Amino acid sequence: MAGHAEGRQCLAKRLASTFPGKGERKGGVINTISKLTKTCTLRLTVCKLYFILSDKVANGGASMWCELCQGNFFDEFQMEGVAAEHNEIYLELVPENLSRALKTAHSAKAVKIKLTNKHCPCLRVAVELPSLSSSSRIVTHDIPVGVIPRRIWNDFREPTMPDFDVSIYLPVLKIMKSVVERMKNLSNFIVIEANLSGEMNLKIETDLVSVTTHFKDLGNPPWASEDGCQSSAQGRNLESMAEARIDIKKLQQLLAGQQVNPTKALCNIMQRVKRRLKERQWSGDLTFLCLLSLLPSD
Amino acid sequence: MKCVIGGAQLRVFGRAIHAIARISDEFWFDPVEKGLALRSVNSSRSAYAYVFFSSMFFQHYCWTAVSDPCHKEKELSLPCKLIVKAVLPVFRCANVLGRNVEKCSISTSPSDHHITFQLLCKHGVVKTYNLTFQECDPLQAVFAKHMCPNILKVHSRLLADVMIHFPTSQEEITLSVTPVKVCFKSYTEEDTDFSRTMVTEIHLSPEEFDYFQVGVDSEVTFCLKELRGLLAFSEATGVPVSIHFDRCGKPIAFSIEDVLLEASLILATLCEAQKEADSQERCCPQQWGSSETHPDKPSGDEPNSTDISKHPQRDGNAPTNPVAKQEVKSIPRVTGRDVTGRAGTATAEAAGEATEAPYQKFHSLFFGAVSYKEKDATGHTFQSLATASDTEEDLGPLQSSPVL
Numbered sequence: 140m141a142g143h144a145e146g147r148q149c150l151a152k153r154l155a156s157t158f159p160g161k162g163e164r165k166g167g168v169i170n171t172i173s174k175l176t177k178t179c180t181l182r183l184t185v186c187k188l189y190f191i192l193s194d195k196v197a198n199g200g201a202s203m204w205c206e207l208c209q210g211n212f213f214d215e216f217q218m219e220g221v222a223a224e225h226n227e228i229y230l231e232l233v234p235e236n237l238s239r240a241l242k243t244a245h246s247a248k249a250v251k252i253k254l255t256n257k258h259c260p261c262l263r264v265a266v267e268l269p270s271l272s273s274s275s276r277i278v279t280h281d282i283p284v285g286v287i288p289r290r291i292w293n294d295f296r297e298p299t300m301p302d303f304d305v306s307i308y309l310p311v312l313k314i315m316k317s318v319v320e321r322m323k324n325l326s327n328f329i330v331i332e333a334n335l336s337g338e339m340n341l342k343i344e345t346d347l348v349s350v351t352t353h354f355k356d357l358g359n360p361p362w363a364s365e366d367g368c369q370s371s372a373q374g375r376n377l378e379s380m381a382e383a384r385i386d387i388k389k390l391q392q393l394l395a396g397q398q399v400n401p402t403k404a405l406c407n408i409m410q411r412v413k414r415r416l417k418e419r420q421w422s423g424d425l426t427f428l429c430l431l432s433l434l435p436s437d
Numbered sequence: 438m439k440c441v442i443g444g445a446q447l448r449v450f451g452r453a454i455h456a457i458a459r460i461s462d463e464f465w466f467d468p469v470e471k472g473l474a475l476r477s478v479n480s481s482r483s484a485y486a487y488v489f490f491s492s493m494f495f496q497h498y499c500w501t502a503v504s505d506p507c508h509k510e511k512e513l514s515l516p517c518k519l520i521v522k523a524v525l526p527v528f529r530c531a532n533v534l535g536r537n538v539e540k541c542s543i544s545t546s547p548s549d550h551h552i553t554f555q556l557l558c559k560h561g562v563v564k565t566y567n568l569t570f571q572e573c574d575p576l577q578a579v580f581a582k583h584m585c586p587n588i589l590k591v592h593s594r595l596l597a598d599v600m601i602h603f604p605t606s607q608e609e610i611t612l613s614v615t616p617v618k619v620c621f622k623s624y625t626e627e628d629t630d631f632s633r634t635m636v637t638e639i640h641l642s643p644e645e646f647d648y649f650q651v652g653v654d655s656e657v658t659f660c661l662k663e664l665r666g667l668l669a670f671s672e673a674t675g676v677p678v679s680i681h682f683d684r685c686g687k688p689i690a691f692s693i694e695d696v697l698l699e700a701s702l703i704l705a706t707l708c709e710a711q712k713e714a715d716s717q718e719r720c721c722p723q724q725w726g727s728s729e730t731h732p733d734k735p736s737g738d739e740p741n742s743t744d745i746s747k748h749p750q751r752d753g754n755a756p757t758n759p760v761a762k763q764e765v766k767s768i769p770r771v772t773g774r775d776v777t778g779r780a781g782t783a784t785a786e787a788a789g790e791a792t793e794a795p796y797q798k799f800h801s802l803f804f805g806a807v808s809y810k811e812k813d814a815t816g817h818t819f820q821s822l823a824t825a826s827d828t829e830e831d832l833g834p835l836q837s838s839p840v841l
Contacts, residue, residue, distance in 0.1 A: 236635045239604060240637075242601070242602070243601070243602065257631070258631035258632075259632045261631075270641070270642070270645055271644075271645055272644035272645045273642075273644065274642040274644065276639060276640065276641055276642075276645075277639070277640045278602050278639045279637070279638045279639075279640075280602075280635060280637045280638075281635065281636040281637075282635050283631060283632045283633060283634065
């Protein structure tokens with residue numbers, strides 16, 4: 140109940156935002172997320188929105204971190220968090236509901252999102268649609284949300300970039316998506332291997348058949364100058380492949396959900412005890428990070 | 438009976454079949470002299486669909502069955518019941534039907550209980566579907582649309598734009614009207630878990646409607662799933678949709694009508710518990726009068742007064758009929774739900790009886806179902822034209838009910 144009381148406190152200070160004409164973009168991000176997961180956490184700060192999924196499943200699970208600058212989506216954005224020094228709000232919601240609410244937002248005159256408390260905390264999305272008459276049509280959707288109490292905010296920290304062995308840019312996502320979709324019919328697991336020479340292979344292997352798709356000249360992002368956490372990558376043989384074996388369905392969901400064309404999409408493979416595969420995508424003003432944890436090889 | 442549907446009209450016909458398919462697993466296929474009628478009712482009697490294609494809709498329409506002099510009584514073109522699942526594949530992909538199929542011919546042969554759908558497609562391909570039908574009693578519903586205080590008329594495009602905001606899993610929605618506003622919202626019961634349910638509301642201005650008449654403020658809740666079929670059909674025809682309704686508990690009718698066809702979907706509405714006090718008066722069974730409510734569209738001859746002794750079931754057409762409608766409608770709606778909380782007194786009474794009995798009782802009241810007895814059947818045959826005129830008088834009362 141303490142969490143609930145805290146929740147009420149931050150609800151009393153409401154969030155109001157309007158973003159005419161930008162709904163489509165945001166809709167795209169939310170559609171992507173809604174395909175990946177049933178529920179996720181929305182973190183609101185003064186300048187950013189984060190969609191977070193922290194999946195505690197060790198083997199084959201996925202976690203996600205998506206960061207957006209509110210200025211790119213909202214014309215007006217007001218937010219007051221729980222307290223001055225914790226000026227943030229964490230909400231648990233079903234992204235599919237939000238995606239559905241914004242379905243017609245692309246043709247809307249205005250879209251307003253408010254955090255209110257009717258029967259329970261909810262996000263009220265009000266879409267003002269043009270109509271044949273002088274007065275507009277108003278569609279309101281009340282999306283129930285759960286307010287996450289401050290004491291567990293620590294669970295939603297940004298994942299630190301783990302030590303990786305190889306970092307490589309992904310091929311055109313559409314191509315990769317169609318390859319993975321066909322492979323999905325043959326096997327449950329896929330092995331991604333890549334090296335520092337811009338080569339990447341997608342492999343599946345079953346008793347009857349093994350299929351490998353080779354990509355080359357993909358390019359490797361230059362991490363050297365950014366931070367010092369790729370010591371394992373330095374001094375590495377350029378030709379040697381680092382591989383990761385992951386659940387093909389999760390990969391396919393991640394690729395299929397992509398409706399935002401990233402300017403850069405890359406994949407970090409870490410072949411270690413912890414073994415995590417990361418796919419990080421940028422499109423200028425939003426960052427989408429998805430970690431797929433590896434499956435143990437046989 | 439034999440008819441031919443041209444390529445352009447196939448899409449419309451296919452959509453009609455799909456709309457009917459949403460109601461029930463089987464439907465009535467009823468060719469009459471003026472055209473072809475399709476009817477369907479769901480198992481709980483809370484939804485009824487009726488589509489009528491006039492003979493002008495078809496490239497060719499011929500009702501006289503090929504006569505076989507030896508089997509006079511078999512010439513009667515009784516309505517037949519078809520299984521929806523058997524007919525749907527014929528009109529699958531209604532949208533592309535018009536492109537690939539040049540025409541579709543439907544013919545019935547009552548003597549061996551066969552109905553044949555034949556699609557003449559491009560490149561000389563002919564698809565023939567032979568289905569058997571069951572003879573059955575006719576199904577007709579009566580609903581006094583003209584007695585509804587609230588009438589809205591709007592193009593199906595607007596309704597489709599409204600319904601798109603509700604998820605396909607949304608079962609029921611509530612339409613709430615006052616003279617100055619219209620609102621569609623997702624229906625939530627008292628015990629809805631709001632922390633899990635998304636609630637959607639759409640507010641429209643009366644100006645958006647082609648015709649807007651609100652005699653009484655009302656809030657009616659009905660099943661959305663069944664309505665979607667009719668909306669798709671209406672979009673294919675381009676004919677605006679009329680909505681007739683009253684207070685909650687009374688049925689709501691969605692209908693379209695033009696020169697070539699007409700269609701109606703009558704849905705039961707929920708009777709809210711808080712309006713129980715009001716509804717108690719309306720739900721009480723009343724005496725059936727003998728005078729008849731004049732229909733807004735008599736389908737045949739001049740309406741005559743009902744002869745009670747001859748057609749006892751038709752007493753359902755009495756002025757109290759709209760009341761009966763409400764009574765009936767309240768009950769079927771509660772199938773599978775908490776009965777007592779829902780529909781007021783009448784429900785509570787019915788619930789006390791055996792499950793089958795109330796449905797049977799209300800079935801006959803609601804539909805004024807006329808079962809053809811043997812002699813009536815022969816009296817009604819096409820060959821009656823040749824007989825004395827008193828047979829036609831018998832026909833009169835039958836034809837004049839506000840049947841749909």
